[in-house]
Amino acid sequence: NAGVTQTPKFRVLKTGQSMTLLCAQDMNHEYMYWYRQDPGMGLRLIHYSVGEGTTAKGEVPDGYNVSRLKKQNFLLGLESAAPSQTSVYFCASSPSPYDGILNTGELFFGEGSRLTVL
Amino acid sequence: GNSVTQMEGPVTLSEEAFLTINCTYTATGYPSLFWYVQYPGEGLQLLLKATKADDKGSNKGFEATYRKETTSFHLEKGSVQVSDSAVYFCALSVAGSKLTFGTGTRLQVTL
Numbered sequence: 001n002a003g004v005t006q007t008p009k010f011r012v013l014k015t016g017q018s019m020t021l022l023c024a025q026d027m028n029h030e031y032m033y034w035y036r037q038d039p040g041m042g043l044r045l046i047h048y049s050v051g052e053g054t055t056a057k058g059e060v061p062d063g064y065n066v067s068r069l070k071k072q073n074f075l076l077g078l079e080s081a082a083p084s085q086t087s088v089y090f091c092a093s094s095p096s097p098y099d100g101i102l103n104t105g106e107l108f109f110g111e112g113s114r115l116t117v118l
Numbered sequence: 119g120n121s122v123t124q125m126e127g128p129v130t131l132s133e134e135a136f137l138t139i140n141c142t143y144t145a146t147g148y149p150s151l152f153w154y155v156q157y158p159g160e161g162l163q164l165l166l167k168a169t170k171a172d173d174k175g176s177n178k179g180f181e182a183t184y185r186k187e188t189t190s191f192h193l194e195k196g197s198v199q200v201s202d203s204a205v206y207f208c209a210l211s212v213a214g215s216k217l218t219f220g221t222g223t224r225l226q227v228t229l
Contacts, residue, residue, distance in 0.1 A: 004161075033216070042207065042221035043162075058216075090161055106152065107217055109161035 002026050006091050006110035013081045013117045021076040021113050023091030030096035032074035033058075033107065034066060036087040043090065049074055050096070081117045089113045120145045122208050124220035131198055131227050139193040139223045141182075141208035149210040151175075151184050151191040152217070156205040165193075165206070198227045 004025045013019055023032065030051050035043040035058075045058030049068040063085060065077045074093075078085060092107040125140040143149065150169045154162040166175030171186035180195045191208060208220040 040221060043219045045216060048216065092162075106164050106167065107162075109163065111159075111161045 004091055004093055004108055004110040006089075006113045008113060009111065010114050011116070013078075013115065015082060015117060017081050018077070018079050019081065019115075020078075021089055021091075021115075023074045023076070023093075023110060024072055025074075025091075025093040025108070026072065027093060027108065028071070029093035029108070030071070031094045032068065033092045033094075034064070034074065034076045035090045035092065036060065037090060037112070038087050046076065046089075078115075081115075083117045085115065086117045087115060089115060120149070120210060120212060120218045122210055122218055122220035124206075124208050124223050126221075126223070127205075128224040128226055131225070133200055133227055133229055134197045135227075137193070137195040137198045137202075137225065139206055139208075139225070141191045141193065141220060143189050143191065143208070143210050145189075145210055145212055147212040149212045151182070152209040152211070153180070153182055153191070153193050154207040154209060154219075156207065156222070158204070162207060198225070200227045200229060203227045 007022045033048040034046040037043050044060045047066040049055045052071040055066045067075045090112050091110040094107050122143050152167045153165040155165045156162045166177040168175040168184035174183045182191050182193045205222045205224045207222045209217045211217050
């Protein structure tokens with residue numbers, strides 16, 4: 001089972017360059033999330049989506065944009081990368097709390113994408 | 119708001135030692151509580167969960183009991199193995215809403 005797949009797994013950028021991280025899930029989940037993980041700070045939510053065509057800001061949205069054109073995909077974009085965006089990025093998905101199935105908030109994570117901005 | 123506080127690591131133990139990782143929370147409403155584990159080079163995966171007060175979650179020899187009176191969800195294991203070396207995250211969710219994570223506790227188990 002593929003679950004949640006992130007590409008690329010590693011990337012090095014120069015300051016000012018742009019890039020897109022792709023997240024794909026095959027579990028038909030409504031909700032998708034992008035987190036960043038930094039030492040001593042745990043996971044912080046960047047943006048999330050509650051369904052195809054919708055996106056919303058999380059804790060740390062500045063400098064990032066997202067799109068959810070298809071239910072199974074959630075893209076995270078950096079238009080002008082900065083060294084402060086050096087991090088490990090995790091995508092996650094979950095069923096909707098309102099889909100009639102008992103959903104206690106469990107998330108399913110991808111393996112992460114390590115981004116370095118020089 | 120919702121928050122999770124975990125004990126700072128790293129925690130270093132010898133194999134077969136007893137493990138406790140403390141987790142306390144504040145929440146508006148009645149949360150579900152989770153422990154996630156992140157093995158080196160991998161994403162987070164759910165280790166165990168509890169959805170109401172006094173519930174005990176358990177998996178792979180790990181246990182945690184939802185204590186409403188002390189707002190705690192401490193993770194325990196009676197005898198750790200080298201393969202348990204990982205980062206452990208406590209988290210909560212209220213009414214299926216977005217998860218709130220603690221900062222994580224790194225566990226290192228040595229022979």
